[in-house]
Amino acid sequence: MRLLSLLCLLLSLPPAYGGAPVYIGFDAEISHRTSTSDEAIALGLELAVAEINASGGVLGGRPLQLIIKDNRSVPARGIENIEDFAAQPDLVAVFCGKFSPVVLEQLETIHRLGIPLLDPWAAADNIVDNGHQPNYVFRLSLRDSWAMPVMLNHLRRKGIRRIGVLLPNTAWGRSSLQALEAVRDQAPEVTRIRWYNWGDQSMLEHYRALLDTGAEGIVLVANEMEGSILVRELATLPEHQRLPIASHWGISGGDFPAMTGPALQQVDLAVVQTYSFHTPSRPQPATRLLAALKEHHGITSAGQIASPVGLAHAYDLTHILARAINLAGSTDRAKIRDALEQVRDYSGLIKHWPRPFSHDNHEALAPADVFMARYRHDGALVHVEQAQ
Structure with a gap:
């Protein structure tokens, strides 16, 4: 209903x-x-x-x-x-x-x-x-200041040393940038920050600009619309060009599995969460x-x-x-x-x-309530450890 x-x-x-x-x-x-x-x-x-x-x-x-x-x-x-x-x-x-x-x-x-x-x-x-x-x-x-360290730590644990950052040109994006600046000394090297607008029909140009700087992973702050566009576009690239993504939880504010389709399982994506009915x-x-x-x-x-x-x-x-x-x-x-x-x-x-x-x-x-999750093949959001 x-x-x-x-x-x-x-x-x-x-x-x-x-x-x-x-x-x-x-x-x-x-x-x-x-x-x-x-x-x-x-x-x-x-x-x-x-x-x-x-x-x-x-x-x-x-x-x-x-x-x-x-x-x-x-x-x-x-x-x-x-x-x-x-x-x-x-x-x-x-x-x-x-x-x-x-x-x-x-x-x-x-x-x-x-x-x-x-x-x-x-x-x-x-x-x-x-x-x-x-x-x-x-x-x-x-809070954005709790989400950012968890996303960065997730990428660091994967051995990623250089990251690109995708932010919306909104108050939420600026809040996330402040959160990043607060922990930048402990973060992987930020190669570049790209700003996009809500309603953009493609994210590929922004992504390629980060890829060209030598980024090994991506921090994404996005809602379900722009996030799903990025995932679908990444799935069309050669596998070695699909960088791991640590995403803020805005993408989980919509039916992300339905919006991305099969592309979601072709991209290494994890998303911040604070509660799971599975655990x-x-x-x-x-x-x-x-x-x-x-x-x-x-x-x-x-x-x-x-x-x-x-x-x-x-x-x-x-x-x-x-x-x-x-x-x-x-x-x-x-x-x-x-x-x-x-x-x-x-x-x-x-x-x-x-x-x-x-x-x-x-x-x-x-901050202790925050963790990273993944979408399983059935669309359920589970702790990253459960999705292995």
């Missing part, structure tokens, strides 16, 4: 019991034709909301209810959506989608209106490191969620979950938010912002958190 029809169904359902709803907003790239990250985040939200409501809701019996808006990957539209969400009574927080450039442009509005922004995907460091006090952004996701650190909640996905959505195996990190992050972040609402004792957004820093002892899908957030730390994950 496509996300839009699923969301229409969710929004048409009446509350299961009495009490005025407490609303959660979700602003994402709903109409983006290749994105699956929005669907994964929505699914994580839905699963968590269903569990919370079945257990009595929040604030003594009020059900959580989702309101979804499409920013069309356009920052101006995203800002308008935040303003609309802020005008909704009893809306306590907004979840964002995967596009860092949209979220970065929303930050001023988020803080001016005092509405908590919960980030289950977008990775630019400055989303959280935004300079605002109090800070209304809370992230359970990756969960907490098997019991993973098994429970897989059973719910099978019963309600026809998903019969972990390999069928598109953009699994989006689902996992949104699921845990929703449960943390529900605890914060109850700690705040109201739908007052400033009180909920403060309460998010006070949540304790949450055992989630991803791991157990003694304290997900604090006054000094609005990042629920840590």
